[in-house]
Amino acid sequence: MAGFVGDPQLGGTRTMIGHAENVRIETLKAQETQLQELPQLPARDVLPVPGQPPAGSRIIYSRNQAFVGREEDLNWLAERLLYAQESQSVGISPAVAATGLGGIGKTQLAVEFCYRYGRYFEGVHWVSGIGGDLIVEIVECGRTMGLLPWPEKIEDQLARTLFEWSHSQRRLVVLDNLEDPAMLRQWLAKLTACRVLVTSRRPAWPADLGLQECKLGLLSPVECLALLRDLAPRLDAVSEDRLTPVAERLGGLALAVDLAGRYLNDRENLTSEEYLGELNEAENLLVHTSLLDWVTNDNPTRHETSLAATFSLSWKQLEGGEADKIAARKIFELAGWCAPNTVIPGELLSGAAGVAEIDFDRGMKWLYELGLLERTKEGPVIHPLLAEFSRSMSPVGEKRNSVLGVLADTLSKQVNETHDSGFTKAFRTLISHLEQICPVVDDIGLAIAGSLWNSLGLSLSGIVRFEAAKTCFERALAIDEAAYGPNHSVVARDVNDLGRVLRELGDLAGAKQCFKRALAIAMEAYGTDHPNVAWIVYNLAEVLREQGDLAGAKQCFKRALAIAMEAYGTGQPDIAWIVNNLAELLREQGDLTGAKECYEQALAIIKGVYGQDHP
Structure with missing residues (x-):
């Protein structure tokens, strides 16, 4: 006559249930009738129009009338929570998780799913994981169902609700904002007869939970514009090319676009260009009032605004x-x-x-x-x-500067290492980070700024972005001249690199002027026979050759070769490069014998370094 209602681990207590078997029989009869009365499932991949869920359902949020996009995600959820389960055995119920970063629209997606597909379930029950007290939430679901008899104690109310759910055939439970795998594991064991939709920031869950994961992406540009125009109808008159930069600045994050749309709706005289200007001028985007504190208590899901x-x-x-x-x-x-x-x-x-x-x-x-x-x-x-x-x-001040200094130094070293291995995808990725960090390091005046701009200039030259490289070298030169004076070896480096990119851009006169200045500084700093001097002389030779001064170029090639051979010997591939280009010049002058000797010398060096069969 007496037995346990619910699980002791969930706080169930020994309760007299008397006519529980009769209640179960009546429940099963009601379920059979209800299943027969449920609407036929809509065609796959065709979103049903929004509607109301069955009586007794609990969805604590109203539908967001400005909801846009996510058709693929809604179809994905419907396939797994509805269609795929109709042919499976009783007791094998799915659990799926909609995951993504905060503000991407996980809860909004779940709400939309409930209002579009809820009527095809026996009931829809929303359980909020915020605060972690799922017992109270589930009890509220049972109370909303109007279950009778309804116990007085909360542990018995929980048991009564779970008992009802345990005899379901097609019931949806939404566990919103649930982040703890241990908690989910505990509750899934109690919801085996239900179909469970979890929303969470956690991108991956333990395999034993059997969760199928729907990773939400950012809104597409088209969806961003649609949401902005839904929230601020006056933007219908604004062209796509004027509004798109705003969407791009917001990064496709649903919450950001939502807040921006409400802000633009309230500020009727603010143009999209003016708003974009406000965002760009903000010290930090997140402190702009539209994304910080403009919208208060006006979120369809009552989440943070x-x-x-x-x-x-x-x-x-x-x-x-x-x-x-x-x-x-x-x-x-x-x-x-x-x-x-x-x-x-x-x-x-x-x-x-x-x-x-x-x-x-x-x-x-x-x-x-x-x-x-x-x-x-x-x-x-x-x-x-x-x-x-x-x-x-x-942090600000010296601590921030220290962090940036270490990051910039580490990045510069990795760029130089990767540069030596070729212009790979990894190298191009590092360039993107250099482009991001250089202006920041420059603005706060870190000592490494000049070297970092120079490193970026070399990297951009390597991928044939010469105009951008020129800007970098010019900035590096300005910083290093101010820091070290006009005649420092670091300045020679910057001037030489600027000359190289000017040559690539066709400014031979400017390049020649840079190489001559770099050469004068380098000879003063290193002496006349240093390897660094050799490479500046070599660069000058190339410019003279392109200007038609073959005699001057020949003299420079020979000088560069003499210094380099004295420093490195004949076993360096760079020596072969100088000898090869000297051969080209001799051929242009008609000295075919001299050219042949140089070509043979270059070939011998290459074979000695790389072997007979190197490409």
Whole structure:
């Protein structure tokens, strides 16, 4: 006559259930009738129009009338929560997770799914994971269902609700904002008869949970414009090419676009260009009022209406003195100064973080699980708005300068190492980070700024971006002249590199002037027979040759060759390069005998270095 209702682990107590068997029979009869009355499933891949879920459902949010896009995601959820399950055995119920960084629209997607597909379930029950008290949430679902008899004690109310759900055939439970695998594991064991939709920032879950994951992407440019225009109808009159830069600046993050649309709707006289100007002029994008505090208590899902507050929910999880959390904070700070939407080499982050390998790996695990970094096959990536958030959380003054100095030095060394191995994809990735960091290092006046601009100039020259390289070398020269004076060896380096790019751009007169100045400085700094002098003389020879001064070019080639051979001997491939170009010049002068001798000498050097069969 007496038995347990519910699971003791969930707080169930021994309760007299008396006519429980009769209740179960009546419940099963009601379910059979309800299943017969459920609407036929819509055609696959065709989104049904929004509608109301069955009576007794609990969805704590209204539908967002401005919801746009996500058709593929909605179809993905429907396939797994509805269609694929109709042919499976009773008791094999799916659990799927919609994942993504904060503000990407996970809860909004779940709400939209409930209003479009909810009527095809026996019931839809929303359980919020914020605060972690799922018992109260599930009890509220049972109360909304109007279950009778309804116990007085909360543990019995929980048991009554779970008992009802345990006899379901097609029931949806949404576990919104649930981040803890242990908690999910506990509750999935109690929801085996339900179909479960989880929303979470956590991008990966333990395999034993059997979760199928739907990773939400950013809104497309078309979807961004549609959302902006839904929220601010006056933007219908604004052309796509004028509005797109705003969407791009917001990084396709749903919450950011939503807040911007509401701001533009309220500020009726503000043009899209003026708003973009405001965003660009803000010291940090996240402190602009549109993304910080303009919208208050006006979110369809009652989530944070501040991007900074949204990201802070994840950041706060890294508080504490544990080594892995300290490492995670360091890594995130470093990532914030790198180029967003670009793979950040793990060697760059680990080299600059200066933490133990195990702590680095655990720190990266934290950042991936909290959605602060995105894991890709090539490496970690940071969203532009999360990069802004990282910089806003970064310390100021000397501590910030120290972090940037270490990052810049590590990056410069890796660029130089990668440069030697060729212009690979990894090399181009490092260039993107150099382009991001150089202006920052320059603005705060770090000593490494000149060398960093020079390194970027060399890198851009390597991928034939000569105009951009020229700008970099000019900036490096200005910084180093101010720091070291006009006749320092570092200045000679900058002037020589500027001359090389001017030559590539066809400014032979400017290049010749640079090489002559660099040569004078280098001879004063190193002496007349230093290898650095040889290469400047070689560069001057090339310009003279292109200007038609073959005699002057020949003299320079021979001088460069003599210095280089004295310094390196004849076993260096660079020597062969000088000898080969001297041969070309002799051929142009008609000295075929001399040219032949030089070609043979160059060939002998190459064979000696690389072997007979090298390409």
